[in-house]
Amino acid sequence: MSDFTPTSRTKVRQKPQRGVYERAAIYSILDEAFVCQIGFVLDGQPYVMPTNYVRVGDRLFLHGSTASRMFRALAGGAALCLSVTLIDGLVLAPSATGHSINYRSVVVLGKAEVIEDAKEKFEAMHAFVERVIPGRWESVRPPGEQELKGTMVLAVPLAEVSAKVRTGPPVDDEQEYIREVWTGVLPLQLTPQEPVADPRGKAGIPVPGYVRNYSRR
């Protein structure tokens, strides 16, 4: 599995030591998250829209209504910039400007390809469910022909990709540490809360293990 090669557009210039191009490291960020922001320009106006995605091999799949403006624009060949961010902690420094965020983020540049093949669309829908909540697909009704027809599935090839990662404590100069103030990192994590049963769901069905033990890591 070869790593990504930084291009003139994906080479991290600000704090270049935080730039990451190892494919495995980037895929682990993409697989922990499942929401991205997609930037594209339509009629001269930039838009940045949040949406769900899953990685399958060397592509990110997106799905949406065939009526979606964003999906229609991307299907029409609009250039896109897709970003994914995981927040790992708040960095509390002695100085106001030294405050920061520990994060892992990915930026993908490219264009989307429309997936037309019904079997491939079905497999993408399987991936959406199974990657967001592994173990769920087996228990639910799979999508029918009409549902698949009304759903646009796009694939974004992972070719021009960068990641940037900040870890660790504040990086303020030593002279800032004369002040009597707590400094350090407040780690943050996405953690599931107590499941809330659907009031219309069948009574007496226990919460499945894949819900009870859900984790993104």
Ligand SMILES: Cc1cc2nc3c(=O)[nH]c(=O)nc-3n(C[C@H](O)[C@H](O)[C@H](O)COP(=O)(O)OP(=O)(O)OC[C@H]3O[C@@H](n4cnc5c(N)ncnc54)[C@H](O)[C@@H]3O)c2cc1C
């Ligand atoms: C949660 C979070 C909070 C941040 N807060 C700040 C902030 O307050 N102030 C600030 O200046 N910066 C912040 N950053 C960093 C910010 O994303 C940019 O890296 C930075 O502003 C430099 O922008 P630039 O366009 O000059 O980057 P350049 O270094 O010129 O970018 C060149 C290329 O490097 C890659 N790249 C740059 N940044 C990222 C990234 N974050 N993830 C993946 N690839 C990247 C892209 O391919 C980009 O096209 C934050 C990042 C995250 C994830």
